[in-house]
Amino acid sequence: GESVGLHLPTLSVQEGDNSIINCAYSNSASDYFIWYKQESGKGPQFIIDIRSNMDKRQGQRVTVLLNKTVKHLSLQIAATQPGDSAVYFCAELSYNTDKLIFGTGTRLQVFP
Amino acid sequence: GEEVAQTPKHLVRGEGQKAKLYCAPIKGHSYVFWYQQVLKNEFKFLISFQNENVFDETGMPKERFSAKCLPNSPCSLEIQATKLEDSAVYFCASSQGTGDHYTQYFGPGTRLTVL
Numbered sequence: 001g002e003s004v005g006l007h008l009p010t011l012s013v014q015e016g017d018n019s020i021i022n023c024a025y026s027n028s029a030s031d032y033f034i035w036y037k038q039e040s041g042k043g044p045q046f047i048i049d050i051r052s053n054m055d056k057r058q059g060q061r062v063t064v065l066l067n068k069t070v071k072h073l074s075l076q077i078a079a080t081q082p083g084d085s086a087v088y089f090c091a092e093l094s095y096n097t098d099k100l101i102f103g104t105g106t107r108l109q110v111f112p
Numbered sequence: 113g114e115e116v117a118q119t120p121k122h123l124v125r126g127e128g129q130k131a132k133l134y135c136a137p138i139k140g141h142s143y144v145f146w147y148q149q150v151l152k153n154e155f156k157f158l159i160s161f162q163n164e165n166v167f168d169e170t171g172m173p174k175e176r177f178s179a180k181c182l183p184n185s186p187c188s189l190e191i192q193a194t195k196l197e198d199s200a201v202y203f204c205a206s207s208q209g210t211g212d213h214y215t216q217y218f219g220p221g222t223r224l225t226v227l
Contacts, residue, residue: 098143
């Protein structure tokens with residue numbers, strides 16, 4: 001049968017609505033977290049990051065929330081636009097290894 | 113340059129042939145990372161370099177995969193005797209890597225198809 005990897009969780013939103021994409025990370029000792037956006041045929045594009053000593057960080061139209069108690073990360077996109085349609089990945093990193101551990105991506109579909 | 117550059121964009125090899133992929137990190141970045149993305153979803157870390165020195169190679173299938181970052185040359189990832197399961201997109205990323213500069217910036221990837 002088909003691999004689970006081909007069936008990404010999908011979030012469908014209407015243009016102008018807010019989007020929330022969630023991620024459960026694996027390592028309670030991770031120091032740093034990043035959200036990446038990947039469009040079809042392209043490499044991951046940095047969106048926003050947050051260090052483990054913070055619980056919230058805001059960028060332009062995006063906010064990342066970190067809940068270390070339950071090892072949960074979320075990405076909020078305000079006023080979602082068609083250009084936001086992509087697969088979004090969270091990634092975690094420990095300073096002593098530097099390698100990114102990626103979560104399962106979420107496909108965001110924005111409808112007009 | 114201001115972006116990570118990867119060549120070639122696409123590479124097709126018959127099973128058992130060699131494949132070599134190249135990466136030029138962002139100018140001024142000391143760290144280079146290679147990741148393998150399969151099924152358009154899962155990313156697997158392969159190897160990282162600090163300048164020309166291997167920093168972490170725990171993800172590398174050592175029997176067939178090798179990588180180098182030599183001074184004044186693009187970094188390279190080489191696969192000897194490719195197998196069908198090596199078909200994937202290979203991404204290179206670079207970072208300044210120290211202090212507050214841990215963000216890894218990714219190149220556009222090389223799609224390897226093994227037939």
